[in-house]
Amino acid sequence: MMELPNVTFTPAQLRWRQIAHEIARKYLLPQAAKHDRHASYNDDAFRAAAEAGLLGLWIPKEYGGSADGILGLSLVVEELSKADPAFGVAFAVNALGSIPVIVGGTEEQKRRYLPRVARGECSCAFALSEKFAGSDAGGLSVQARKMDGGWLVNGEKKWTTNGSRADLITLFAVTDPTSKSRRISAFLVEKTDPGFFIKKVEDKMGIRMVPVCETGYKNVHLSDDRLLGGQPGLGFKHSMMTLDWARPGVAAQAVGTAAGALELAVTYAQKRKQFGQPISSFQMIQGMLADMAMKTEAARWLVYTAAQMADNGTRHISKYAAMCKCFATDTAMQVATDAVQIFGGYGYMEDYPIAKFMRDAKILQIYEGTNQVQRMVIARHLIKEAMEFDYLNEQIPTETQETYGAEYEIVNV
Ligand SMILES: Cc1cc2nc3c(=O)[nH]c(=O)nc-3n(C[C@H](O)[C@H](O)[C@H](O)COP(=O)(O)OP(=O)(O)OC[C@H]3O[C@@H](n4cnc5c(N)ncnc54)[C@H](O)[C@@H]3O)c2cc1C
The missing domain is CATH 1.10.540.10 (Acyl-CoA dehydrogenase/oxidase, N-terminal domain)
Known part of the structure; x- marks a missing residue:
């Protein structure tokens, strides 16, 4: 159970x-x-x-x-x-x-x-993604080469949020190109390390307040004590454990975004009059507001549940972290879009705060693993868990049993 x-x-x-x-x-x-x-x-x-x-x-x-x-x-x-x-x-x-x-x-x-x-x-910042390695985090190219007393890092990272402000950048780099499972290691880079540089600060659709950068590493020499955990090859594990804990945080951003957009929409709907009455009196507007509120509340409690599970050290946290990230961020995008709809033409203008909510919401479905990737993670867990449903076997016709529970692995998440 x-x-x-x-x-x-x-x-x-x-x-x-x-x-x-x-x-x-x-x-x-x-x-x-x-x-x-x-x-x-x-x-x-x-x-x-x-x-x-x-x-x-x-x-x-x-x-x-x-x-x-x-x-x-x-x-x-x-x-x-x-x-x-x-x-x-x-x-x-x-x-x-x-x-x-x-x-x-x-x-x-x-x-x-x-x-x-x-x-x-x-x-702090977290530098995993690269120009040619986004969803496929196993395909990193930034290299850290072992040398006497430490490591020599070379390469570039794409989309490091907070990159130009961070004092500490957790960097993921390839330390063993020949290994499949222990290819990557995490390093603790400090902004004052010679050879670390900001290549570009991105010009973004939303979340414009926070800098997102291309970060560069040119012959950055890191002593052995900068290798996270002191052992190479654990980077993939470290990144996945981190994302399990961090994804409820992205989902919480989404719940806040949805809640903020909803409050603005409710306030506007009571102030804006058409046909001699506030638009909040129209049933179609009420229906939209009710749907926005229900989805936001459902997302909120899924986030709290996943966060509590992370704090309890529960098994299956990856599935819940993915579920809350995916559901809450899809909700934020939908609620923010509907809020703009309720503002009508004014919603499309930057004169009101609601357009920014829609622009800020979009990235939530993309970063810390796109929502397609979250769905893959959830499905992978469901398929693994289904192996435990042996008590249902008798109820499934034989021909479907052959594929039921087959080894099915989704890689690259
Ligand atoms: C503003 C911003 C801030 C970011 N901050 C950070 C950060 O701080 N640190 C960091 O490391 N990264 C960060 N990222 C990177 C972010 O995590 C990646 O953009 C994201 O993981 C997707 O990678 P990609 O952009 O390369 O898209 P791709 O992986 O190229 O994906 C393109 C499309 O294909 C889909 N897709 C890919 N593979 C599959 C598959 N197997 N099945 C189905 N669909 C698939 C994706 O869902 C997406 O829709 C940030 C990105 C942005 C835009």
Whole structure:
């Protein structure tokens, strides 16, 4: 039988949520449009988040964090994203870039980096994707070659979120081109390392506040203590474990994005009059709002469930992480699009905040694994789990039993 996680919020998690709400009101709502227009970073909001202690939420207490887990992180990211989805990712990428150290770092690496991340003194990025290796993360080309006392890194990464701001970049590179399963290793690159450079800052459709960059590595010499976990060949495992923990965070961005768009749509629908009455009195508008609200709420609880499962260390977390990422981000795109529809022609203009929600929502379906990839992950788990349904065998006609439960593996996720 499926495990039923008991989602419970601790008083500390609820307090962080309230703090995030206040930061959002004070620093995000008034500044989101300006930072979007100028593609400039909201330093005030980041400083406020750091001073409040939000950067230590997912970090264990022994390394200076508050250990409020993925559930605490999700609550905070949702609140921030509701006001500005771009700041939601600018904040959450610090978890994405530092979780590898938590799940795979040596004791010394944890002590060196995590307390600084928790204090907001070490901003992070996660560099996995490359120009020719996106969904197929096994096809990386950035190389780290073993040499005396360390590693020599060469190559380029595409789309490193926070790349030009990050102090610490968790970089995934090929250390054994001949191996299939232990080809990749993760390294801890610091922005001051000679040979690290920003090749390009991307010009994006949405989430314009946070820089997304091509990062370059030209003969970057890293000492042995920069190899994550101290052993080569564990990079793929580290990246997948990280994504299991981080995907509820992207899904929480999506829930915040949907909730923010819904609130704007409800407010507008009551103010905008046509045919002598507020458009909120028309049943078709009411139907749209009701559907938007139901989907947002369903996504919210799937995210909380997956986050709680991640915190509980539950088996099958990959499936739930993929399900909440896929469902919540599809929901965000749909709700934001419907919100624009409710705003009519004004929704298409940048004069109102709703167009930005639709632009910001789109990337959610693409990064941290596209939603096609999430569906593949979910299906792969379903097929594996079906092996356990032997009690149903008698109920399935023989000819279909032959393919039922056949070895079926989806690679490259
Ligand atoms: C703004 C932005 C920020 C990003 N931030 C980061 C970051 O911080 N760190 C990082 O490492 N990466 C980051 N990425 C990269 C992101 O994770 C990738 O863009 C994503 O994984 C998809 O890879 P791709 O763009 O190469 O698309 P492709 O892999 O080329 O896919 C193209 C299309 O084909 C589909 N597809 C691919 N393979 C399959 C398959 N087997 N079956 C069915 N459909 C398939 C995809 O779903 C997609 O629709 C970011 C990207 C963007 C745009």
